[in-house]
Amino acid sequence: xxxxxxxxxxxxxxxxxxxxxxxxxxxxxxxxxxxxxxxxxxxxxxxxxxxxxxxxxxxxxxxxxxxxxxxxxxxxxxxxxxxxxxxxxxxxxxxxxxxxxxxxxxxxxxxxxxxxxxxxxxxxxxxxxxxxxxxxxxxxxxxxxxxxxxxxxxxxxxxxxxxxxxxxxxxxxxxxxxxxxxxxxxxxxxxxxxxxxxxxxxxxxxxxxxxxxxxxxxxxxxxxxxxxxxxxxxxxxxxxxxxxxxxxxxxxxxxxxxxxxxxxxxxxxxxxxxxxxxxxxxxxxxxxxxxxxxxxxxxxxxxxxxxxxxxxxxxxxxxxxxxxxxxxxxxxxxxxxxxxxxxxxxxxxxxxxxxxxxxxxxxxxxxxxxxxxxxxxxxxxxxxxxxxxxxxxxxxxxxxxxxxxxxxxxxxxxxxxxxxxxxxxxxxxxxxxxxxxxxxxxxxxxxxxxxxxxxxxxxxxxxxxxxxxxxxxxxxxxxxxxxxxxxxxxxxxxxxxxxxxxxxxxxxxxxxxxxxxxxxxxxxxxxxxxxxxxxxxxxxxxxxxxxxxxxx
Amino acid sequence: xxxxxxxxxxxxxxxxxxxxxxxxxxxxxxxxxxxxxxxxxxxxxxxxxxxxxxxxxxxxxxxxxxxxxxxxxxxxxxxxxxxxxxxxxxxxxxxxxxxxxxxxxxxxxxxxxxxxxxxxxxxxxxxxxxxxxxxxxxxxxxxxxxxxxxxxxxxxxxxxxxxxxxxxxxxxxxxxxxxxxxxxxxxxxxxxxxxxxxxxxxxxxxxxxxxxxxxxxxxxxxxxxx
Numbered sequence: 034x035x036x037x038x039x040x041x042x043x044x045x046x047x048x049x050x051x052x053x054x055x056x057x058x059x060x061x062x063x064x065x066x067x068x069x070x071x072x073x074x075x076x077x078x079x080x081x082x083x084x085x086x087x088x089x090x091x092x093x094x095x096x097x098x099x100x101x102x103x104x105x106x107x108x109x110x111x112x113x114x115x116x117x118x119x120x121x122x123x124x125x126x127x128x129x130x131x132x133x134x135x136x137x138x139x140x141x142x143x144x145x146x147x148x149x150x151x152x153x154x155x156x157x158x159x160x161x162x163x164x165x166x167x168x169x170x171x172x173x174x175x176x177x178x179x180x181x182x183x184x185x186x187x188x189x190x191x192x193x194x195x196x197x198x199x200x201x202x203x204x205x206x207x208x209x210x211x212x213x214x215x216x217x218x219x220x221x222x223x224x225x226x227x228x229x230x231x232x233x234x235x236x237x238x239x240x241x242x243x244x245x246x247x248x249x250x251x252x253x254x255x256x257x258x259x260x261x262x263x264x265x266x267x268x269x270x271x272x273x274x275x276x277x278x279x280x281x282x283x284x285x286x287x288x289x290x291x292x293x294x295x296x297x298x299x300x301x302x303x304x305x306x307x308x309x310x311x312x313x314x315x316x317x318x319x320x321x322x323x324x325x326x327x328x329x330x331x332x333x334x335x336x337x338x339x340x341x342x343x344x345x346x347x348x349x350x351x352x353x354x355x356x357x358x359x360x361x362x363x364x365x366x367x368x369x370x371x372x373x374x375x376x377x378x379x380x381x382x383x384x385x386x387x388x389x390x391x392x393x394x395x396x397x398x399x400x401x402x403x404x405x406x407x408x409x410x411x412x413x414x415x416x417x418x419x420x421x422x423x424x425x426x427x428x429x430x431x432x433x434x435x436x437x438x439x440x441x442x443x444x445x446x447x448x449x450x451x452x453x454x455x456x457x458x459x460x461x462x463x464x465x466x467x468x469x470x471x472x473x474x475x476x477x478x479x480x481x482x483x484x485x486x487x488x489x490x491x492x493x494x495x496x497x498x499x500x501x502x503x504x505x506x507x508x509x510x511x512x513x514x515x516x517x518x519x520x521x522x523x524x525x526x527x528x529x530x531x532x533x534x535x536x537x538x539x540x541x542x543x544x545x546x547x548x549x550x551x552x553x554x555x556x557x558x559x560x561x562x563x564x565x566x567x568x569x570x571x572x573x574x575x576x577x578x579x580x581x582x583x584x585x
Numbered sequence: 586x587x588x589x590x591x592x593x594x595x596x597x598x599x600x601x602x603x604x605x606x607x608x609x610x611x612x613x614x615x616x617x618x619x620x621x622x623x624x625x626x627x628x629x630x631x632x633x634x635x636x637x638x639x640x641x642x643x644x645x646x647x648x649x650x651x652x653x654x655x656x657x658x659x660x661x662x663x664x665x666x667x668x669x670x671x672x673x674x675x676x677x678x679x680x681x682x683x684x685x686x687x688x689x690x691x692x693x694x695x696x697x698x699x700x701x702x703x704x705x706x707x708x709x710x711x712x713x714x715x716x717x718x719x720x721x722x723x724x725x726x727x728x729x730x731x732x733x734x735x736x737x738x739x740x741x742x743x744x745x746x747x748x749x750x751x752x753x754x755x756x757x758x759x760x761x762x763x764x765x766x767x768x769x770x771x772x773x774x775x776x777x778x779x780x781x782x783x784x785x786x787x788x789x790x791x792x793x794x795x796x797x798x799x800x801x802x803x804x805x806x807x808x809x810x811x
Contacts, residue, residue, distance in 0.1 A: 146597070147596070147597040148596075148597035149597075150597075150607040150611065151607075151611060152597065154611075212618055216611060216614045216615060216618070217611075219610075219614055220607050220610045220611045220614065221607075223607075223610055224603055224606055224607040224610060225597075225598075225603070225607070250614055250617055250618050250621075251617065251618070251621050252621070253618075253621075254618045254619070254621040254622035254624075254625070255621050255622070255624060255625045257622060257625075258622050258623070258625035258626060258751075259625055262625075262629070262747070265747065269714070269715055270715065270716065271714040271715050271718070271739060271743060272714075272743060273629050273633075273740070273743055273744065273747075277736065278735075278736030278737070278739045278740055279633075279636070279637060279640075279734065279736045279737045279740055280633075280740060281632065281633075281636070284629060284632055287628075288625050288628065288629070556596070556597070562599065
């Protein structure tokens, strides 16, 4: 039995004749599909476009910061550029990135379901996302937005002259798209698991998405109503946060961060799920501490709701409240650390190979570690007085979001690409891109830690001359990073047409999604509903030992 | 006429039970989302009430307790008719179901109608927030407690209009869905194996009622003691 699974297929893999992507080929059959796999592809295309737009704004920022003087654009334009970079990357790339694409594609198959529980709501979620996206483009074309992605009043309500209301509507719609994805995932996980797929046989990717979904459902509506209040204040000139009539702008900050801090866990937990799948596969070892990783996802989701006040240390929040928030923030680092320890322990004495997904996963662990630990520096109240609103915060955030989530997203994309398309991409090119991304990333953002430490404030288009050399380093790193990202569309698209057929299981991975054809048929399981008899990480490391077991 | 459950099970579900359980859990999660949505408003309400107790008491005194109370009764009655509609749908009593839904719709409209007159009177008294807001203590519809400023009172009416407006918006959406359900019921769409839409809408309608049950005391009854 085991010798069969361990021997690679000698016969070349062939593409299945009929699969989810080619059963129907009209544009309408894609735009109004209810198949979770097709919706995942729709999301994949849309978020890639927004990632490119957000990346374009990032390059404009880096070009401006090459010189100490604001000579490439005016201060106003610079405000708009970094705001649009933030709004697009957060609401239209990071939040839907892994859940709406990879999660949408893989989660139902992973638990043995034919689809998500509510296929039409899934489609609605993509349409809401697109509507929001179109509005974001409208904002862009009508002169942009300069409030920062945080929409702080009274600036956003009283003083900003740009498209705040439309931008708020865009974020609102994207928010509800996210809520519906979360709702679908939770019901699917509860009600759609195949026989034998017990809670503790679920892949950790599914656990991570379950935890994420809780945040999406309980957090997102709060920011939705908060942004509605800002829009009302802006349109009718009166409102809840207007200090002129006794309103409290700090209340906005509380309500905003009540969602927006948990939202960073929406942006990282699914990535942790991806890494939990990839590490055991490319180490050929059972995941270490399964239950700990599963429960740490839940712990992050729950404790994550109680830490928002660490964004308000210098906003006149009570020092005692700050102390509690600081303590809780340190607490949320514990489950994150548990995950890192478990991934490391999984690799210990494993048979590690360095395919592209594994390089991204290893990059994730290193960069997330730096991002996480510098988070603790910021969580200490006394430090934060110095670091608040400096490049230290920018670097910390990007280490977690880009070094963490974007790496994890690309890790998952390269891991499941053969499953989604049925084709292999050129391994060498993918490996080179992964290394470029890792190196470029560090060159971009590590100097920003130093800049922040030295006191360079964020959100200014000019700076003192002493900071120039580090900024040049950062911009050069960003070019390498951009090259790494830029390579991917080319070889991935190439693989769609010319790539080797991948076969059902090119990585010899465990888990239900690898037991169905690549690409899967419309209802996922051609042989009917699967019955699950083993856990998703039943990897065996030593070929000889496994063979000797087979001989007995 | 007998109906098998097979015909109503969607392609991706294994059986009727899985489908109904999924639908109900989905609705509960949606309502959890709704609670957090209104929760943001309630949080803002709490913060300002603690900050400006006089403005809140004074503002509350200006609201029409008779109309508000009447509307509370109307909404609670509509919950009764909705609950009995669900029961009729379960039992296959289609005619009673149609009448139950129509009664719910009518009560919903009565609520909105009364709300319209309440808003109108606030408009006439310059109590709608904006450039024309002016609380005239001499001609106020209720007593003035303490010495609230115009701005603080405006804040109260901001929250009053946004909270009740958001609630009314939910009622209007509910009324739209109700009309659709009534049409479906008249076409004989529902039977005891296919009534989930009614059940789920019942969840929603009761939720909207419960929001009002909290809004009424928080807005109308703040200072009506002793």
